[in-house]
Amino acid sequence: MVKSAPLPIASRKPSKVEAIKERSNFLREPVATEILQDTTHFSEDAVQILKFHGSYQQDNRDNRVKGQEKDYQFMLRTKNPGGFVPPQLYLALDKLADEYGNHTLRATTRQGFQLHGILKKNLKAAIASIVTNMGSTLGACGDLNRNVMAPPAPFKNSKEYQYAWEYAENVAELLTPQTGAYYEIWLDGEKAISGEENPEVKAARERNGTGTIFHDKEEPIYGTYYMPRKFKVCVTVPGDNSIDLYSQDLTLVVITDNEGELAGFNVFAGGGLGRTHNKEETFARVADEICYVAKEDVYDMVKAIVATQRDYGDRTDRRHARLKYLIHDWGVDKFRAMVEEYFGKPLEPFKPLPQWKYEDFLGWHEQGDGKLFLGISIDNGRIKDEGDFQLKTALRQIVEQYNLPIRLTPHQNVILYDIAPENKQAIEETLNGYGVVTNIDSIDQIFRYSMACPALPTCGLAITESERAIPGILERIRALLNKVGLPNEHFVVRMTGCPNGCARPYMAELGFVGSAPESYQIWLGGSPDQTRLAKAYIDKLHHNDLETFLEPIFVYFKKSRKKGESFGDFCDRVGFDAIRKFTESYKSKLAKAANVGRHRITVRDDIYAVLKKTAQSQGKSMTDVVDEALKLYLKTE
Incomplete structure (x- = not known):
């Protein structure tokens, strides 16, 4: 069935960014011109196009001085399908962090790395170094497919995991921008040496007949205007929700036959967490079950869903431009019908799946081929040297000495793998010698399962602190749990400095979302395995009022929970009305006197x-x- 042509873009009253994309000559201008100029920053138009190349222009707000120019610097984000980072690339990033950045690397919640603090004059050299060392930043940001996620555990004896990594790579390749702009600007037109493109993927990108591609464009899938907004994809295996599948625009779940061979994929679509405070038309949403697709048709299915969002996503209001809003407005049945038109044949029914489980894969594990892998917990993904804690030095030394590849996890941690058993003790001694904890039993699980976005000082969208605030917040939560008689309790805590939800707080059991300076909107009731959305409980809580706010909720939880019930499941079961009723009648038994303040001290x-x-x-x-x-x-x- 041939798809009828979508409405011309001109009749849709496109947003300002749509016009910038149209004028860019497939992501070339004005970046190509302005990178040659001796200035500290790019123009507003160039900043929008620069995102497609993997970089955000930022301003370090800690260094603002009234009357002076902003402290412009750039964040570079890498694209690593499935979180794979070869040793050569890791060592190059480590060097770049010191040479051009702020001496830290940050693992992201989408399994890439971010370099912060790069000056405009060093941006080209930094990107060129990443590309020539087997990496890329192309498409790590911007209105197109972002980094494709997959479970990070390197189980070499599991065909399902092998398929997940393979297809994460292939889908990333399928949806990579085809414009020559990236190599023209950052490598003077010289494309980096890489392996031959997968012929099956290449054929799928060129295959048409149902309206999924443009034959006369430099970008066969994206066309002139790319996507209405960012588009997020992951591939996982049944039961493994380490990748927060319900928060993705598109999820593929590996389905194998009775012999363990790949048969096809279950397809979810329509998840997304970004929203705006006081804008009820914006909201977090979990993905819907769409269909099953046979393995030979999976690339056509991906293209069909991408094309549906490309052609019908809202290009007039960027707040309403994600796939989740299209599915919400249309309904799942209409969305399926449109995908079916682009797909060119009837959709098959969704296959049964087991329950989802969250895993972080920390500690030592057998990887199935006689070798080991080690998951290392990293607070908020920040790899740095600070005092006796010298994680950055330790990782560099280990990767150099043993030539180990890395997989980044969706929880901002690092997995070192392909470790020979005879090297286990030496690696552990190196890490411990630099103050890095390898005994996961010694990690407070409140910290272990928490996440925070970078927020202040570099993120331009941040309303309040996140990464710098969460350690103290977690300490206070732990102290409060101890005081109310829940010393071993833990749950998923996530924090962001604004409502965009980069650390996925809306899936947490306890979520903090920046709503004003030093204040947060509080979300409660997500599930431990990230399969259910939390709900907003209070719009603005000043951090000084944390204990007063949480104490009655924790006491009610202790008093009325079912055996083995998690905090998030409890909040969801009893409901907010019951929690509020208990809170209103609660008299603190912990405070020694009314209105006792929380005393604070600062340490070096x-x-x-x-x-x-x-x-x-x-x-x-x-x-x-x-x-x-x-x-x-x-x-x-």
């Missing part, structure tokens, strides 16, 4: 690092360690 960074390491080794909160140390020093009871 080196003392903080030692304090944290001590607390982890003793399985205590930092608050408790400080309390004991001060009592001993002051000789008080």
Whole structure:
């Protein structure tokens, strides 16, 4: 069935960004011209196109001085399908962080790396280095397919995981921009040496007949205008929700036959978490079950869904431009019917799946071929050297010495793999010697399962703190849980500095979403395995009021939970009306007097690092360690 042509773009009253994309000559201008200019920053139009090349122009708000030019710097984001980072690329990124960046690397929630603090004059050299060392930043940002995610665990004896990695790579290749702009601008037209393109993927990109591609465009799938907004894809295996599948625009789930061979994929579509405060027409949404597709048709299915969003997604209002809004407005049945037209044949019914489970794969594991892998917990994905904690140095030394590949996890952690068993002890000793914890039992699980976005000072959208605030917030939550008699309790806590939801707070059991300086909207009721949306409980909570707010909720949880029930499941089961009713009648039994303030002190960074390491080794909160140390020093009871 041939798809009828969509309405001309001119009749849709396109947004300003649509016009910028049209004038860009397939992502070339004005970036190609302005990168040659001796200035500290790009124009507004160039900034929009620069995103497609994998970079955001930022302003370090910590360094703002009234009357002076903004402290312009650039964030570079890599595209690593399935989180795969070869050793050569990791070492190049580590070097770039020191040579041009702020001496840190940050693992993202989409399994890539971010480099922060790069100056405009160094941007070209940084991108060229990434490309020549087996990496890419093309399509890591912008209105197109972003990094394709897959479970990070390198199980070499699992065909399902092998298929997930293979098809994550292939879908990423299928949807990679075809414009020559990237190599023209950053490598002076010289395309990096790489392996031959998968002929099956190449054929799928060129195959038409149902309206999915443009034959007369430099971009056969994206056309002149690319996508209405970003488009996020993941590939996973039944039961493995390490990739937060319900938050993706498109998810493929590997389905194997009785012999364990690949048969096809279940397809989910329509997830997305970005929203805007006080704009009820914007909302977080979980993906819907769409269909099953045989393996030989999977690329045509991906193209059909991409084309449906490309041609019918809202290009007039960028707040309403994601696939989730198209499916919400149309309904799933209409969406399926349109996908079927682009696909060219009837859709097959969705296959049964087991329950989803979240895994973070930390610690030591057998990978199935006689070798080992090690998942290393990284607070908020920030790889750095600070005080006695020298993670950046430790990872560089290990990757250099053992030539180990890395897989980044969707939880901002790092997995080192292909480790020979005889090297296990030496690697562990190296990490421990640099203050890096490898014993996962010593990691407080409140910290282990938390995530935060970078937010201030570099993100231009941040309303308040996130990465810099969450360690203290988690310490206070742990101290409060201890005080109400829940010392071993843990749940998924996520924090963002604005409502865009980059750390996926709307799927958390307890979510903090920046709503004003030092204040957060609080979301409750997501599931431990990230299969259910949380709901907004309160619009603005100042961080100073955290204990007063959470204490009655935790007490109610302790008093009324079912056996083994998680905090998120409890909040969802009893409902907000019951929680509010209990809270209103609750009288604090912990405060020694009414209106007692929370006293705060500040410690140096080196003392903080030692304090944290001590607390982890003793399985205590930092608050408790400080309390004991001060009592001993002051000789008080």
